[in-house]
Each structure stands twice: as C-alpha cells, then as structure tokens.
Amino acid sequence: MFEIQVSDKPKSIQLVLTRQGVSTELPALWLRARSSCSSQRDATTGQRLINPHHLPDDLMLTDARWQDGQLHLAFSDGFAGLFDPAELRAGADLSEGCPITTPWRADAKPAPVYRWADLQSDDVLYRALVDFLQLGFLLVHDTPIQADSVLTIAHRFGFVRTTNFGSFFEVYSRPDSNDLAYRPVALGPHTDNPYRTPVPGIQLLHCLQNNTSGGLSTLVDSLAVIEQVRLLDPRGFDLLCRVPVRFEYRDASTHLVAVKPMIEIDGSGALCGVHYSPRLDDIALMSEADTRSYHRARKHLGQLLESPAFELRFKLEAGQLMMFDNNRILHGRTAFDPAEGHRQLQGCYIDRDGPRSLYRVLHQRAESQRAT
Numbered sequence: 260m261f262e263i264q265v266s267d268k269p270k271s272i273q274l275v276l277t278r279q280g281v282s283t284e285l286p287a288l289w290l291r292a293r294s295s296c297s298s299q300r301d302a303t304t305g306q307r308l309i310n311p312h313h314l315p316d317d318l319m320l321t322d323a324r325w326q327d328g329q330l331h332l333a334f335s336d337g338f339a340g341l342f343d344p345a346e347l348r349a350g351a352d353l354s355e356g357c358p359i360t361t362p363w364r365a366d367a368k369p370a371p372v373y374r375w376a377d378l379q380s381d382d383v384l385y386r387a388l389v390d391f392l393q394l395g396f397l398l399v400h401d402t403p404i405q406a407d408s409v410l411t412i413a414h415r416f417g418f419v420r421t422t423n424f425g426s427f428f429e430v431y432s433r434p435d436s437n438d439l440a441y442r443p444v445a446l447g448p449h450t451d452n453p454y455r456t457p458v459p460g461i462q463l464l465h466c467l468q469n470n471t472s473g474g475l476s477t478l479v480d481s482l483a484v485i486e487q488v489r490l491l492d493p494r495g496f497d498l499l500c501r502v503p504v505r506f507e508y509r510d511a512s513t514h515l516v517a518v519k520p521m522i523e524i525d526g527s528g529a530l531c532g533v534h535y536s537p538r539l540d541d542i543a544l545m546s547e548a549d550t551r552s553y554h555r556a557r558k559h560l561g562q563l564l565e566s567p568a569f570e571l572r573f574k575l576e577a578g579q580l581m582m583f584d585n586n587r588i589l590h591g592r593t594a595f596d597p598a599e600g601h602r603q604l605q606g607c608y609i610d611r612d613g614p615r616s617l618y619r620v621l622h623q624r625a626e627s628q629r630a631t
Contacts, residue, residue, distance in 0.1 A: 272320040296340040361393040362483035375402040385621040396583035409465035417613015423513045430604040448589035453534040454506040454515040460611030465580040470600025477591040481533040495556030505541040532586035
C-alpha cells in the first residue's frame with residue numbers, strides 16, 4: 260500500500276510504502292532514479308538515459324497524486340512523470356527473484372530426480388530449476404551414454420565455462436595424475452577448483468560407466484552445516500569468515516592461486532559461498548594462539564561436513580548425472596578398486612547465473628500465461 264503524506268516541518272511531500280505492517284518512506288532520489296519515462300529510460304533495453312549520480316543531493320518531491328492507477332510524481336529538479344506502483348514495490352525488494360534456499364540434511368526428502376527426455380519440456384524444466392535453486396542440486400536419469408553428452412545437458416541449463424581442463428573433463432583412474440580426483444582413493448567433501456577466481460559456479464558430473472562396488476558419490480549441503488557451526492561456535496564461525504586462505508594449483512602449463520576466506524558471507528550475514536578443500540588450503544601466518552583457534556574451528560567444520568547426519572550418499576550409474584552448486588554443495592566419493600571394473604565420468608562447469616536467468620524467464624512466462 261502506498262500513502263502520500265505532507266509534512267510541514269519542513270514542508271515536503273513523502274511517499275510511504277507499507278508492506279507486511281512495516282512502513283518505509285521512499286526517498287526522492289530513490290524514486291527519481293526509477294522513472295520509466297521515455298526521456299529517462301530506454302524502452303527496449305530498460306537502461307537509464309540519465310546518470311543518477313548527477314541528481315542534486317537535496318532533491319525533494321514537490322507533488323504526488325494518483326492518476327489512472329499510476330502515481331504522478333513531481334520533483335524539485337523540474338522533472339515530473341508517471342510511476343507504476345507495482346514496479347516501485349518490486350524495486351523495494353532487493354532479492355534475486357529466485358526461490359528461497361532450503362538447507363537439508365541426510366534425512367531430508369528424496370533427492371530431486373528428472374528424466375532427460377522430460378527436461379525437454381519447459382514446464383518440467385521450470386520445476387527442476389525450482390528444486391535446484393532451493394536444494395542446490397538435482398539428478399538427471401536416462402541421459403545419453405555418449406562422450407560429450409555432458410555438454411548437451413549443460414547447455415539446457417546455462418553457459419559452459421571453459422577452463423585449462425577444456426570445456427569438459429574426464430574422471431577416471433590414472434595412477435600418474437597430479438590430482439587425487441583421478442585416482443581410486445576416497446575424496447572427502449570439497450569445493451571444486453577453489454584456486455580459481457571466481458570459483459566455478461555449478462558442476463555437472465555425468466556417469467558413462469561404473470562397474471565398481473565402491474566409488475559412491477557424496478553430497479553435503481554447506482548451508483545446513485555452516486548454520487550449525489554459527490550456532491555452536493560463533494567465534495569459530497567468525498574466524499572462518501575472516502581469516503584468508505591460500506588455494507593453489509599448478510601443472511606444466513598452469514599456475515592458479517586464489518586467496519579468500521573459507522566461508523564468504525554478504526553484508527546481511529547470508530552465505531555467499533564456501534571454499535573447503537583440505538587437500539589444497541594453506542592458512543595465513545598468525546600467532547600461535549590464533550592458529551590454534553582457527554585450527555579448532557576448521558576441524559569442527561570438517562567433522563560436521565563428514566558426519567553421516569549431513570551426507571547424502573548414492574551410486575551414480577551409467578546414464579545418470581548430478582548437477583550441484585559448487586559454491587554451496589560439497590561433493591566427494593568413496594574409494595573404489597579399479598581392478599573390479601571401470602568407473603568413468605565426464606564433467607563440466609556452468610556459470611551460476613545461467614539457471615537463475617532461465618528460472619526468471621520461465622517464471623515470468625508462467626505468470627503471463629496465468630494472467631491471460
């Protein structure tokens with residue numbers, strides 16, 4: 260609800276938005292920058308034709324009234340125009356316009372599974388995107404068991420990110436590899452490629468064959484784990500958010516280094532990402548006391564990440580694929596014996612904004628269809 264108020268001390272006009280019982284005054288500068296008039300904003304691109312930084316600091320509303328369901332607003336710099344109240348309400352919400360994340364543990368509802376053929380339908384794809392954005396992962400079954408099929412599946416969700424490994428990579432046992440991912444040993448929960456800036460947003464792993472009794476895939480939701488750390492060990496949580504960690508990868512043609520805290524949060528305290536890879540992390544040089552405190556916090560985090568209470572474990576069979584948010588979901592696998600049979604996966608990365616963009620497009624399309 261919008262309310263127009265007039266104040267006499269000093270005399271000014273105020274526009275107040277009330278949402279869920281909370282009233283907020285909408286500043287003149289905030290309103291002025293949101294004009295969609297043709298002289299202020301390009302209708303095709305939605306981009307401003309003015310620079311809001313050039314508006315006067317003391318800008319004020321000089322008139323506000325309803326006109327045919329729109330708000331007619333006039334400002335002290337001489338500009339006046341119509342404003343859509345729905346657009347102003349939407350502009351007051353800084354959310355990304357995506358489903359709210361749902362932290363999960365091992366005992367959560369069954370993992371979201373979709374058939375590849377069904378995902379050719381936009382309606383099914385929309386439901387899959389809702390699951391993915393809420394839970395941070397999904398499984399796709401009955402996929403083509405062909406080399407490079409992981410790229411075809413990736414393109415359904417977003418834009419493939421090419422790295423020094425190429426547009427996709429192979430995961431199978433190679434005794435001489437410089438990465439433990441290519442050996443049959445167990446891999447604890449970890450973030451892929453924390454030595455990159457930015458870290459690859461979303462990973463897809465596609466199983467071409469898996470004839471071993473081991474090699475089970477594991478997934479852990481860092482949102483659930485980190486909230487537990489924040490609750491049980493506030494000081495440790497603070498250290499994990501502040502202390503820089505150095506991650507490094509090198510081979511004959513590549514040398515990648517990134518320095519960042521293990522846990523990244525935004526200004527509101529919401530989780531932005533977790534960078535956890537005990538095989539690769541080197542903590543900053545600190546005092547003996549601070550080093551011990553940080554070690555305890557990191558150890559506590561690691562114990563929770565490896566707890567069966569948080570771990571989803573399953574066998575990825577040939578023709579099955581898992582896609583997960585690499586900034587949120589930590590993945591790993593159990594050890595396997597290559598003498599039992601072959602285990603071959605192909606993987607690739609896509610940017611995080613791809614599925615989010617696709618969700619918004621499909622959501623808007625669904626809303627428009629409901630309105631007609």
